[in-house]
Amino acid sequence: MALVNENTRLALVIGSGSVKCAAALGLMKVLERENIGVNLVVGCSGGALYAASIALGWPVETSIDKTLSLWTRRVTEKRSRKAVLQIILPGLFHFDENFGLIDDSRLNRQLYGAFGEASFADTHIPLHIAATDFFDGEQVVLSSGLIWEAIRASLSIPYVFPPYRVAGRALIDGYQSDPLPVGIAIKEGIDIILAMGFESPYQERITSLMRYNFQISSVTSNNLLKTNFAFHNLAHHSEIIPILPEFTQRIHLFDTEKIPYIIDEGEKAAEQALPYLKRLLGATGVSG
Amino acid sequence: MEISDRQINGITVIALAGSIDALTAPAIAESINGIISRGEINLVADFHGIDYTSSAGLRVLLGAVKETRSRGGDLRLAAVQLDVMKVLKLSGFTNILKLYDDVDSALASFS
Numbered sequence: 001m002a003l004v005n006e007n008t009r010l011a012l013v014i015g016s017g018s019v020k021c022a023a024a025l026g027l028m029k030v031l032e033r034e035n036i037g038v039n040l041v042v043g044c045s046g047g048a049l050y051a052a053s054i055a056l057g058w059p060v061e062t063s064i065d066k067t068l069s070l071w072t073r074r075v076t077e078k079r080s081r082k083a084v085l086q087i088i089l090p091g092l093f094h095f096d097e098n099f100g101l102i103d104d105s106r107l108n109r110q111l112y113g114a115f116g117e118a119s120f121a122d123t124h125i126p127l128h129i130a131a132t133d134f135f136d137g138e139q140v141v142l143s144s145g146l147i148w149e150a151i152r153a154s155l156s157i158p159y160v161f162p163p164y165r166v167a168g169r170a171l172i173d174g175y176q177s178d179p180l181p182v183g184i185a186i187k188e189g190i191d192i193i194l195a196m197g198f199e200s201p202y203q204e205r206i207t208s209l210m211r212y213n214f215q216i217s218s219v220t221s222n223n224l225l226k227t228n229f230a231f232h233n234l235a236h237h238s239e240i241i242p243i244l245p246e247f248t249q250r251i252h253l254f255d256t257e258k259i260p261y262i263i264d265e266g267e268k269a270a271e272q273a274l275p276y277l278k279r280l281l282g283a284t285g286v287s288g
Numbered sequence: 289m290e291i292s293d294r295q296i297n298g299i300t301v302i303a304l305a306g307s308i309d310a311l312t313a314p315a316i317a318e319s320i321n322g323i324i325s326r327g328e329i330n331l332v333a334d335f336h337g338i339d340y341t342s343s344a345g346l347r348v349l350l351g352a353v354k355e356t357r358s359r360g361g362d363l364r365l366a367a368v369q370l371d372v373m374k375v376l377k378l379s380g381f382t383n384i385l386k387l388y389d390d391v392d393s394a395l396a397s398f399s
């Protein structure tokens with residue numbers, strides 16, 4: 001892809017949002033059609049999957065196929081017996097930071113199956129994946145090593161999957177530190193940031209401890225999203241363009257059959273922002 | 289981008305149309321700063337015609353709100369459209385700005 005304006009650096013930041021993050025593929029379709037190049041891709045949690053596929057230069061159809069085979073209910077089918085015992089008798093079964101209700105071996109295999117030995121050095125576009133340090137809450141930006149491991153770390157949904165260790169650090173889901181990690185692109189000196197973010201859905205009914213936990217998690221992460229996004233909007237020297245797909249259908253964690261619909265909505269949201277983006281790229285000296 | 293202002297009962301209503309973004313922000317900021325420097329510090333921004341705002345637009349808004357409030361006045365928004373409201377909500381601006389359904393309600397809020 002060629003840059004419309006080679007003096008202006010453009011980043012795509014895909015926030016957490018599980019399967020909804022596939023909307024980024026719709027955005028990419030529009031950018032590719034318009035021959036607008038991307039200089040940096042950032043992703044966290046579900047967004048890390050699509051950020052990686054975009055950075056690796058996979059065609060949209062390949063990304064869809066890999067997502068469909070990777071992100072299925074099967075990754076959460078195998079419960080961790082040890083975790084149940086750890087809840088009942090924490091002392092006896094050594095409850096610690098590696099707790100996770102789901103055995104992650106299947107998720108790890110699926111991720112490896114999709115991304116194999118691909119590393120950050122193999123990407124066509126520089127890629128950063130955000131995770132969170134379990135012990136101090138700091139955002140951890142992963143930019144080297146195996147991509148599947150970075151995605152795995154960024155997908156460590158608390159309570160569900162155990163943290164994943166990278167370079168000795170126990171890492172949990174990127175949304176715990178910033179659900180829409182625009183700050184990474186700002187730090188890299190990017191001018192125009194296309195920010196695709198999603199609020200975490202609230203539970204329709206609270207019928208279990210897990211649903212209660214997910215509800216609290218959504219409340220916290222949505223407030224974190226707004227706080228961080230406000231700060232980044234005010235701190236950035238140039239422009240952040242929010243790309244916010246509008247979903248009229250409720251989308252659950254594993255609704256991969258809705259990916260075509262999700263991509264369409266991403267495309268629509270991108271089309272809405274496109275006229276301004278093109279004007280901005282055509283102008284010189286972009287500043288706010 | 290179009291911008292015009294009029295006085296209603298001592299309050300300045302600023303009507304805007306188009307986008308508030310990096311390309312239009314400097315002109316909007318200049319215009320609002322001009323109004324404030326005339327001593328008009330109670331402002332209603334009529335957003336009925338605003339269809340888009342970005343980070344640069346948010347910075348202009350914040351600058352104007354801070355300036356009017358520091359002088360004892362306020363900038364209040366009226367008739368914010370759905371797409372713009374999404375951005376204001378996502379960026380937490382609905383927590384710090386006073387928003388009204390229409391210009392009349394915004395004007396009444398000053399009394």
